[in-house]
Every structure is written in C-alpha cells, then in structure tokens.
Amino acid sequence: MNVNAFPWKSSGRRVTECGDVSTHSDDLVQVYATGSVTDGYLVKGRLEAEGIPVLMKGEGEGPYRVGPAYLWVPGSLEVQARLILESLGSTAEGSDR
DSSP, X not given: XXXXXXXXXXXXXXXXXXXXXXXXXXXXXXXXXXXXXXXXXXXXXXXXXXXXXXXXXXXOSSSSOOSOEEEEEXXXXXXXXXXXXXXXXXXXXXXXX
16 A cells, blocks of 8 residues: 555644534544545544544445545544554555565
C-alpha cells in the first residue's frame, strides 16, 4: 500500500452534527480524505476498531459506491485519530521494503 494513500493532513474544516458521533459534544474534524470509497471504509474500520467514532461523508449512492470519501471524528479524539493514521502510513511504508 502506498503511503500517499493516507492523506491524513486535512484542511481543518469542522462540522457540528452527525449520526453515530453525536454522543460527543464537541465539533467534528476532518482527519482523512481519499478518492477511493474502499480506502475510506478501510480507514474508518481501523479507527472504529480503536474506539474512535467516525462519520463518513461523500461516498456514492447505490450499489456501486464510487467517488471521494471524507472521514470526520470528534475534535476531542482528533490527535488520537491522526496518530493511528500516521501509524498506518508507517506500516504501509515498512511493507514496501
């Protein structure tokens, strides 16, 4: 897997509402953006496995989900989410050698 597949540095855009992460009172922060819905679901699963609630926006509708995907997490968990994403990049980089 290419390290560039994990563009975890975001624009810092924020939203305040979503379904699954609404239990957190703070704003949501975009931590990941990709042109691949598949990559989006993989990263979302990894973050959720670590106990971080994730809102995924942008995936296409219908049976063939294509297009960009954006992952948002509660602001209070942003640092933890970015550390996990960073470790994914390091793991991918190490497997290419």
